Amino acid sequence: MTKTILTVDDSPSMRMLLRAALTDLGYDIVEAEDGVHALEKLEGNQPDLLITDINMPRLDGFGLIETVRGKGCTEMPILVLTTESSDEKKQRARAAGATGWIVKPFHPEKLAVAIRRVLH
Template sequence: MTNLSKRILVVDDAATVRMYHRTILEGAGYAVSEAVNGIEGLEKALSVPYDLYLVDVNMPKLDGYGFLRALRAETIAQAPAVMISTESQGRDQTAAFVAGANYYLIKPIKPQELLAVCRMLVGAGV
């Protein structure tokens, strides 16, 4: 993508978390969109191509696992997804990978950690 930012969709029901991720990612040159739950995230993912998804596990209407399962079932170009959660048990990480996650981060996330994972999965922002 020449001269265009990589597009990241942040799917989280907490406004403060979305703002935190947006600030970090936009500061690094990424283009960020937001969704408040898995249903809104899926609608956005099906209408606009994204380079990466940052997905919370626990959300109303459709949780992160359901979002990823539904997204991976679609016949669209599939971008990597990072599951982000306060859940730190091995079974939670396994469930995320089974649902279609490519990486798993445990909250709270340090800005450098978030950016390192994004760069690893999609490259630099600009």
């Protein structure tokens, strides 16, 4: 069965890069442009993995992760894909419930390895 990944990023070009990389790896992709849009996409749907940016309008990645985890969704892995690389931000993401962290720009093979690590 094909796994579904929800990608959340306010950059259309980043969503396009993710879609290209992830569909090449055989995943189905659902896209959202910010945290609010992602929560709408999650209603009634549970993807196998959530990949989110941190810095976005309306609802940032930290808020999205906290909201998703707060709704009792603890099974789904959440990877953060961002230009941020500070330890403080990584710790904040982990505290919110993130499973892993990938720094942009991403290398498709490293992304594939990170996804395989969290998807069982």
